Amino acid sequence: MERITDLTFLQGFTGGNPDKMKKYISMFLQLCPNSLATMKSHLENGDYDGLRGVAHQLKPQVTYMGIKPGEPLVKAIEHQAGTRTNVEQLPAMLTEFDGICRKAMEELSKEIA
Amino acid sequence: MNQIKTIFIVDDDPTQAMMLQDYLSKYPSFTVHVFGSGEECLKNLSLDPQIIFLDYNFDMVGKDALDGIDILKEVKKTNPDTEVVMFSGQDKIEVAVNSMKYGAFDYIVKNESAFHRSENVIFNIIKRLKVMQEAKLYKRLTMLLGVALLAMIVITILLYNAGLINQNPGWM
Numbered sequence: 517m518e519r520i521t522d523l524t525f526l527q528g529f530t531g532g533n534p535d536k537m538k539k540y541i542s543m544f545l546q547l548c549p550n551s552l553a554t555m556k557s558h559l560e561n562g563d564y565d566g567l568r569g570v571a572h573q574l575k576p577q578v579t580y581m582g583i584k585p586g587e588p589l590v591k592a593i594e595h596q597a598g599t600r601t602n603v604e605q606l607p608a609m610l611t612e613f614d615g616i617c618r619k620a621m622e623e624l625s626k627e628i629a
Numbered sequence: 630m631n632q633i634k635t636i637f638i639v640d641d642d643p644t645q646a647m648m649l650q651d652y653l654s655k656y657p658s659f660t661v662h663v664f665g666s667g668e669e670c671l672k673n674l675s676l677d678p679q680i681i682f683l684d685y686n687f688d689m690v691g692k693d694a695l696d697g698i699d700i701l702k703e704v705k706k707t708n709p710d711t712e713v714v715m716f717s718g719q720d721k722i723e724v725a726v727n728s729m730k731y732g733a734f735d736y737i738v739k740n741e742s743a744f745h746r747s748e749n750v751i752f753n754i755i756k757r758l759k760v761m762q763e764a765k766l767y768k769r770l771t772m773l774l775g776v777a778l779l780a781m782i783v784i785t786i787l788l789y790n791a792g793l794i795n796q797n798p799g800w801m
Contacts, residue, residue, distance in 0.1 A: 525741045529648070536651065543644045569688030573642050575718045576739040580648070594718075 520616060521623045522582035529580075538628045544581050545621055548574070552614050555593075559610055567606070568598040583620045589613045632758050633679045633751060638663045639670040639700070640684040640716065645739060649682060652744040666690045667700035674708050680754060682737075682747060685717035685724060698731055705732040712754050714747070 523537070530536035551574045558566035571594035578586045593609050596602055636659050640646040646663045653661055662678070664670045667687055681704060685697035695703075701713050715728040715736045725736040735750045737743050788794045 529652070529744065540644065540648065543647070547644065565688075569686070572686060572718050573689055576642070576743075577644055579740055580644075 519623060520583060520585055521620050521627075522584060523627065525580060525582055540580070541624045541628050544577050545624060547577065548617055548621055552617055555610060556614075559606055564597040564600055564603065568594050571597065578617075581620060581624065583616060586613060586616045586620065589616065632762075633755060634658070634660060635676055635678045636661045636751075637670055637673070637676075637678040637681040637683075639665075639667060639681060641665050641687050641689040641694075642684070645684075645716075649744060649747060652747070667695040667697070667703075670700060671695075671703055671707075674704065674711075677708070678711055679758075680734075680751065681711055681713045683713050683715055683733075685715050685719070685728070698727060701728065701731050701733055712757075714750050716743070 526537055526540060530540070551570050555567055555570045555574075558564070558570065571590050575587075575590050575594060578590050589609060590613060593606065593613060596606060596609070636653065638646045638649050638661060640649075640663075643665070646665075650661050650663055653659055662673065662676065664673065667683075667690075670681065670683070683697050683700060683704075687694040687696055697715060697717070701715065704711055704713055712734040713732065715725075715733045716739055717724055717736070718739045720738045720740075728736045734754060737746050737750070785794070
């Protein structure tokens with residue numbers, strides 16, 4: 517299966533230091549499941565501002581972990597939730613984003629194993 | 630590095646804050662303090678930071694949390710010489726304009742180039758501090774020269790009135 521994470525940025529940022537790589541990846545692996553659960557909960561409760569806030573916080577991490585297919589999606593979730601635009605699309609977008617993040621977390625876990 | 634001793638990083642995203650702190654650790658002369666909220670930052674302004682890297686949004690702290698612009702205004706009120714650099718995940722022009730309107734030195738979007746840009750901003754702040762310091766020095770020198778010139782004129786008049794110097798010097 518094709519990889520969805522690209523660690524080029526992180527390798528450059530850490531100067532290839534495996535301890536630093538592990539530190540940042542571990543922080544993401546800790547943050548991401550909670551963020552996804554919170555996003556789902558906000559969506560279920562119709563709290564679009566809350567959803568926008570979590571998407572906003574997760575967005576840079578998605579970029580730093582090189583989760584390329586997740587970048588436009590999290591940006592769109594943040595925008596649509598913040599502006600209440602096409603909110604009916606949000607459940608499907610969040611499901612797709614969740615799938616991408618879970619796949620990314622699998623890859624990243626292997627990276628630091 | 631020249632004149633920059635204390636830097637604050639104020640961000641409710643611990644990963645972002647830690648990455649910037651790690652990035653700046655290559656300059657051991659900086660003392661970097663990290664705060665997770667604007668309220669904590671304001672409580673510690675007595676540490677006299679020269680630069681504050683400040684997040685624009687503090688949604689994760691709580692709905693009543695001060696936002697980046699509130700904190701920026703407060704910092705500029707109490708520590709006007711502190712340079713504030715706004716950080717945000719949004720690349721919207723209005724966010725940048727709003728930041729600059731309230732006195733931010735610069736605005737950085739949180740992406741792969743954010744860390745390198747932060748370093749450049751520090752260099753720009755150092756350059757500006759140098760220029761301001763030189764301007765202050767020139768102002769003092771100009772004032773000193775003015776005072777010296779005035780003193781010479783007064784002395785000349787006094788000496789002339791006392792008849793100690795001639796109206797027509799001998800060589801004329």
